Amino acid sequence: MTTVQLSEMFVCKTGRWENIFTHNHLRNYLSKFTNKEDYGKLSFKYCSEDNFNNVTFSIQNHIELSILHLKIRSPNANLSGLYQFLALLNLQFDVIVLSEIWTSNIDFYSNILPEYNFIYDLQCDSIVGGIGILVHNSSSFRELTAYKLDCGKVENIWLMVKNGTKYNYHRWSL
Secondary structure, eight states: OOHHHHHHTOOOOSSHHHHHTTOHHHHHHHHGGGOHHHHHHOOOOOOOHHHHHHHHHTTGGGOSOOEEEEEOSOHHHHHHHHHHHHHHOSOOOSEEEEEOOOSTTGGGGGGSSTTEEEEEEOOSSOSSOOEEEEEETTSEEEEOGGGOOOSSSOOEEEEEEEETTEEEEEEEEO
């Protein structure tokens, strides 16, 4: 996608969207994903826990930042499934992104995984939706609020995560 295509996705008059593209490092990072040929190199397959553990076993020491995204659709109903899933995986994720966290019991979620910090953004006019990010205590992070889109149409969180010696810029939105 080009900058124009990305900005057309959000009809937001706050001026914040334009701020994203004035940050050179972030703009250059996002531009890496504009080449359609690069998409063909990516592999997005469903796999079992055993497949995942086998694939990640040999590369664990080479992973700069590990991120897991789950559409949890209400942690109240699916929290035990999240615990079971994480227990089956041999990789401890630096960042866990949960979408559709809903608004009920939101303060409780900061304690669901004690070794993680919890950041979230919720829908303004609905109890469904929302995004939550758990960042492992071994990683330092900073929320980049200057990039936040405050137009009410999208929940989004911008983070700079430092794991080891490298900073990684990431954006999560619904």
